[in-house]
Amino acid sequence: GESVGLHLPTLSVQEGDNSIINCAYSNSASDYFIWYKQESGKGPQFIIDIRSNMDKRQGQRVTVLLNKTVKHLSLQIAATQPGDSAVYFCAERNDMRFGAGTRLTVKP
């Protein structure tokens, strides 16, 4: 079965606000995590990754936090824009079965 799952199926935020998307995993041996963004009619697009020797990694407007103690990771999107509306998936490198994903909707 899936080793990675999402807490919430939908998230609606106001344009300009920050978004936080959460993900839980079950395998404590997991050592590399990836966040993907999937827009309608397209394949998932790589956003950011993090290895288990890190707690935090930042990209452009995105930050991923990893809490190995509770086997949880989150994706934070700063100043969310309409173009961020999509479904977001987390995945563990060695088990590429996807959870349900979180659909982010950005309200103007």
Add this chain to the structure above:
Amino acid sequence: GAVVSQHPSWVICKSGTSVKIECRSLDFQATTMFWYRQFPKQSLMLMATSNEGSKATYEQGVEKDKFLINHASLTLSTLTVTSAHPEDSSFYICSASNLNQPQHFGDGTRLSIL
């Protein structure tokens, strides 16, 4: 970033025909390729994992004789849907990876069987 090309992007065919979908890794050698299908408003469902030069490993419930996967080179994998029927209509997505690259996805193939 790494590019994975999938072809065709859209295909319509009659029931009973076979359809081949190609997945190419354009700028890195993909030792592993994955095939997914996705129904509307649902997540990606992993169908099979293929390693170059080996037989694909299919997920439970996926018919290997129905969905033929070939991964003969480090840059190309194909998925053939044999004797396709309307229930096979779906969005098929491939991805490619190796030890130095996370999975990169193609843009999917929308398959419609009439």
